[in-house]
Amino acid sequence: MGQGWLIFGLPPSEVAVHPGDENDVHQLYLLCDDVAGFVAGLGKRGVACGPVLDRGWGLLTEMTLPGGGKLGVYQPRHARPEPMRASKKTATARGRTPARAAGRKR
Secondary structure (H helix, E strand, O other): OHHHOEEEEEOOEEEEEOOOOOOOOOOOEEEOOOHHHHHHHHHHOOOOEOOOEEOOOEEEEEEEOOOOOEEEEEEEOOOOOOOOOOOHHHHHHOOOOHHHHOOOOO
């Protein structure tokens, strides 16, 4: 999964660590289920987005932040990792029941 890239499932997101040719270069992307709908919704609110580009691993756009910076948002096409769950032992050590650790109500 991830074709050699490290991808960690985090409920409800993921973190991917990719090698690079330069130090101190960081990129942050948000994920969404429907990038075209995301762009349309932001457009109705006056938020500019770049064109949707097919990168193979996902459909990517950039939204313009209030300060003028860009933030990538994409609809993934790559295999998604299963979310990591707290073990019963970890949850109990934190004073939570396993059901609460999994996000279920008592």
